Amino acid sequence: QQPVQSPQAVILREGEDAVINCxxxxxxxxxxxxRQKHGEAPVFLMILLKGGEQKGHEKISASFNEKKxxxxxxxxASQLSYSGTYFCGIYQGGSxxxxxxxxxKLTVNP
Amino acid sequence: xxxxxxxxxxKVTEKGKYVELRCDPISGHTALYWYRQSxxxxxxxxxxxxxxxxxxxxxxxxxxxxxxxxxxxxxxxxIQRTERGDSAVYLCASSPTGQGTxxxxxxxxxxxxxxxx
Numbered sequence: 001q002q003p004v005q006s007p008q009a010v011i012l013r014e015g016e017d018a019v020i021n022c023x024x025x026x027x028x029x030x031x032x033x034x035r036q037k038h039g040e041a042p043v044f045l046m047i048l049l050k051g052g053e054q055k056g057h058e059k060i061s062a063s064f065n066e067k068k069x070x071x072x073x074x075x076x077a078s079q080l081s082y083s084g085t086y087f088c089g090i091y092q093g094g095s096x097x098x099x100x101x102x103x104x105k106l107t108v109n110p
Numbered sequence: 111x112x113x114x115x116x117x118x119x120x121k122v123t124e125k126g127k128y129v130e131l132r133c134d135p136i137s138g139h140t141a142l143y144w145y146r147q148s149x150x151x152x153x154x155x156x157x158x159x160x161x162x163x164x165x166x167x168x169x170x171x172x173x174x175x176x177x178x179x180x181x182x183x184x185x186x187x188x189i190q191r192t193e194r195g196d197s198a199v200y201l202c203a204s205s206p207t208g209q210g211t212x213x214x215x216x217x218x219x220x221x222x223x224x225x226x227x
Contacts, residue, residue, distance in 0.1 A: 103150075
């Protein structure tokens with residue numbers, strides 16, 4: 001049931017773009033994206049809901065393909081502050097449980 | 111304002127001992143969650159409280175793990191007879207309503223790092 005994230009790691013230079021993917025084998029109600037810096041709390045980035053609604057805090061875009069049960073997070077013109085591990089969490093209905101992927105480690109170098 | 115607060119930030123214990131980990135959610139948040147994060151892994155769901163009651167405890171690994179939230183605010187995760195495999199970062203999160211997972215945002219604390227020797 002755990003979603004699969006790809007790539008596992010990516011290294012960028014400041015200003016470059018990246019795409020992080022998340023796929024599930026089961027139908028999804030919503031997909032959540034969080035970023036976690038080393039030793040810190042995961043921080044909410046965005047939620048994508050079935051039906052097309054999106055809610056987020058930052059200038060980060062994402063897509064949600066309900067039929068393919070996939071989501072992608074698009075990081076454009078990356079900044080040093082984007083470095084961290086990105087997790088997708090999927091909500092499949094039922095209880096209030098998010099199932100997280102193993103994460104994608106993003107490193108942005110000057 | 112204050113975020114989710116977890117204490118202790120670090121706990122080292124010996125195999126077989128009992129530990130308690132505390133979570134103080136954001137004031138007014140009715141939903142509270144415990145997750146466990148092992149090295150190199152994403153957070154793994156343990157238990158969810160709506161108010162004082164555990165609405166879903168399906169993620170607790172076995173009966174050595176127990177959590178309470180007696181007044182609908184602070185929560186304590188209790189682990190009996192700790193084992194080396196319990197070593198992990200235990201994360202607490204809160205949400206303003208019980209729809210935090212379905213439609214909204216979880217606010218995570220920085221976690222309690224548990225090391226069982």
